[in-house]
Amino acid sequence: MTVFSSRLEAASPDAAGLASSPRYVQVARTLESAIERGEYQPGNALPAERELAVRLGVSRVTVRQAIAQLAVRGLVVRRHGSGTFVAPSGPPVRIQHPLSRLTSFTEDMHSRGLSAGGRVLSFTAAHPSVHDAMKLNLSPGQLVYRVRRLRTAGGEALAVEESLLNAGRLGPLSAADVQDVSLYALLQARGAGPVRALRQLRAVNADDELAGLLGVSVGAALLATERLAWDAAGQPVELARAHYRGDRYDFVMELRD
Amino acid sequence: MTVFSSRLEAASPDAAGLASSPRYVQVARTLESAIERGEYQPGNALPAERELAVRLGVSRVTVRQAIAQLAVRGLVVRRHGSGTFVAPSGPPVRIQHPLSRLTSFTEDMHSRGLSAGGRVLSFTAAHPSVHDAMKLNLSPGQLVYRVRRLRTAGGEALAVEESLLNAGRLGPLSAADVQDVSLYALLQARGAGPVRALRQLRAVNADDELAGLLGVSVGAALLATERLAWDAAGQPVELARAHYRGDRYDFVMELRD
DNA sequence: GAGTGGTCTAGACCACACA
DNA sequence: GTGTGGTCTAGACCACTCC
Numbered sequence: 199m200t201v202f203s204s205r206l207e208a209a210s211p212d213a214a215g216l217a218s219s220p221r222y223v224q225v226a227r228t229l230e231s232a233i234e235r236g237e238y239q240p241g242n243a244l245p246a247e248r249e250l251a252v253r254l255g256v257s258r259v260t261v262r263q264a265i266a267q268l269a270v271r272g273l274v275v276r277r278h279g280s281g282t283f284v285a286p287s288g289p290p291v292r293i294q295h296p297l298s299r300l301t302s303f304t305e306d307m308h309s310r311g312l313s314a315g316g317r318v319l320s321f322t323a324a325h326p327s328v329h330d331a332m333k334l335n336l337s338p339g340q341l342v343y344r345v346r347r348l349r350t351a352g353g354e355a356l357a358v359e360e361s362l363l364n365a366g367r368l369g370p371l372s373a374a375d376v377q378d379v380s381l382y383a384l385l386q387a388r389g390a391g392p393v394r395a396l397r398q399l400r401a402v403n404a405d406d407e408l409a410g411l412l413g414v415s416v417g418a419a420l421l422a423t424e425r426l427a428w429d430a431a432g433q434p435v436e437l438a439r440a441h442y443r444g445d446r447y448d449f450v451m452e453l454r455d
Numbered sequence: 456m457t458v459f460s461s462r463l464e465a466a467s468p469d470a471a472g473l474a475s476s477p478r479y480v481q482v483a484r485t486l487e488s489a490i491e492r493g494e495y496q497p498g499n500a501l502p503a504e505r506e507l508a509v510r511l512g513v514s515r516v517t518v519r520q521a522i523a524q525l526a527v528r529g530l531v532v533r534r535h536g537s538g539t540f541v542a543p544s545g546p547p548v549r550i551q552h553p554l555s556r557l558t559s560f561t562e563d564m565h566s567r568g569l570s571a572g573g574r575v576l577s578f579t580a581a582h583p584s585v586h587d588a589m590k591l592n593l594s595p596g597q598l599v600y601r602v603r604r605l606r607t608a609g610g611e612a613l614a615v616e617e618s619l620l621n622a623g624r625l626g627p628l629s630a631a632d633v634q635d636v637s638l639y640a641l642l643q644a645r646g647a648g649p650v651r652a653l654r655q656l657r658a659v660n661a662d663d664e665l666a667g668l669l670g671v672s673v674g675a676a677l678l679a680t681e682r683l684a685w686d687a688a689g690q691p692v693e694l695a696r697a698h699y700r701g702d703r704y705d706f707v708m709e710l711r712d
Numbered sequence: 713g714a715g716t717g718g719t720c721t722a723g724a725c726c727a728c729a730c731a
Numbered sequence: 732g733t734g735t736g737g738t739c740t741a742g743a744c745c746a747c748t749c750c
Contacts, residue, residue: 220718220719220720221719221720222719222720223663243735246734246735246736247735247736248734248735248736256720256721257720257721257722257723258721258722258723259719259720259721259722260719260720260721262736262737263719263720265736267673267674270660270674271660271662276736276737277728277729277735277736278727278728278729278735278736278737279727279728279729279730279734279735279736279737280728280729280730280734280735280736281729281734281735281736282735282736394709394710395709395710396707396708396709396710397707397708397709397710398705398706398707398708399656399678399705399706399707399708400678400701400702400704400705400706401658401659401676401677401678401679401699401701402528402658402676402701402702403527403528403529403660403674403675403676403701405528406480416524417524417527417660417674418660419658419659419660419676419677419701420658420676421656421657421658421678422658425710442658444657444658444659444660444676445657445659447657448655448656448657449655449656449657450653450654450655450656451653451654451655451656451708452651452652452653452654453651453652453653453654453682477737477738477739478738478739479738479739500716503715503716503717504716504717505715505716505717513739513740514739514740514741514742515740515741515742516738516739516740516741517738517739517740519717519718520738520739522717533717533718534716534717534747534748535716535717535718535746535747535748536715536716536717536718536746536747536748536749537715537716537717537747537748537749538715538716538717538748539716539717
């Protein structure tokens with residue numbers, strides 16, 4: 199089925215006095231409205247880039263530039279060798295994180311009936327950076343455990359989390375100890391359960407590595423957080439940095455006057 | 456000064472057994488490390504794209520693809536007709552938003568000694584969407600004021616904020632009333648001061664319009680928030696959606712067990 | 713006007729998926 | 732093998748900035 203008119207911005211270049219936008223923007227809009235009209239259903243493939251180029255009378259490079267815009271916004275997903283597909287419409291897993299309380303990722307997911315999975319990407323004992331040592335109230339020579347984990351929920355990668363733990367405070371720890379267990383539970387078991395934390399949120403673009411791990415395009419918006427947690431004695435016990443998929447994670451908080 | 460070797464990944468394609476990455480990634484890394492080494496100082500221009508292409512032995516398109524990666528990550532800023540510049544190193548204005556309390560943008564900025572500026576982009580009375588009407592506890596026929604403002608701090612665009620206000624509850628309101636004044640102060644003055652709010656945060660990529668208003672590249676990560684505020688009587692008084700520059704805004708919150 | 717980034721093209725080859 | 736997206740090229744013209 200031929201969905202598009204053969205040319206863009208047909209007769210009058212800017213009938214309404216609008217500045218004519220670049221072709222790739224026009225192509226992006228054309229594709230977007232076709233998707234919105236339901237001409238391409240979620241999960242279905244778009245026509246191949248080469249075919250779109252012919253149909254729309256533009257070069258393939260221009261089509262790619264247009265599709266790249268849609269991809270970074272999460273409207274479509276590209277699969278090398280296979281095609282470009284309309285993204286599943288409603289976010290299949292949308293997490294709402296209640297921020298009033300100090301909870302772990304594992305708890306969060308369980309309270310929503312999702313299986314909190316994960317995979318340890320790396321586990322090392324190392325010297326923290328000067329900056330991090332200060333935050334954890336350590337002298338630069340002291341060791342920290344550095345745990346890097348990929349967090350999943352409902353089988354889908356949701357976040358990459360890196361935790362720094364005060365090694366001296368916790369005693370011996372091995373990679374097996376952090377496998378498939380909440381770090382909070384582990385800290386609690388060793389008498390270093392956090393009771394207070396500061397959490398900072400900001401938005402960043404995914405670099406190659408995070409994009410690969412989370413299954414999003416390079417440049418996709420991620421929610422980046424840093425959390426510093428203290429135990430009852432006021433000692434810092436954990437410094438955690440996490441990158442959540444922007445399209446799959448919501449933080450919700452309650453504010454009062 | 457010739458900064459780069461004339462070719463990338465010179466003799467052995469993958470000496471350490473590493474899969475050779477695309478050229479534009481290599482170019483991006485080359486430029487990034489040159490910036491990190493201080494060979495290009497913040498505020499200074501990079502060599503022109505055409506010159507980089509010649510120096511590095513790649514096409515200009517490839518150079519552009521590499522620079523695009525750096526631009527979306529905020530390392531460099533492109534200025535049409537003028538050049539590509541290394542971004543100012545440390546974020547010159549980094550806001551930390553204390554989330555424990557219900558504060559307005561204006562208050563936030565003042566408490567940091569920054570002038571909270573702004574510009575009303577649009578002010579209309581309109582019918583809310585069904586979805587929004589529900590949130591504001593209105594019947595679909597009732598009117599809302601829709602205020603769209605560009606928020607600045609220290610002379611720099613920081614956020615685009617759109618507020619929906621219950622028109623019936625507030626009485627007559629004109630564009631002049633929302634000019635240069637905190638909406639919270641205005642609500643307070645009309646006996647609809649908010650005492651409780653829910654705030655949701657997520658990360659999104661900037662579209663053309665937001666990018667233009669905020670002075671960032673299309674696709675840059677933004678912190679998107681939606682806030683629904685209630686007055687003392689438990690009536691919803693404001694539904695606000697805002698997009699903050701991800702590289703200029705931090706949210707910080709305190710959590711307790 | 714000279715120099716810069718922004719857009720666009722036609723064509724090529726590579727890497728991956730799938731039958 | 733065939734079809735798909737991913738990368739890359741050389742060259743062109745446009746739009747903007749700045750002198």
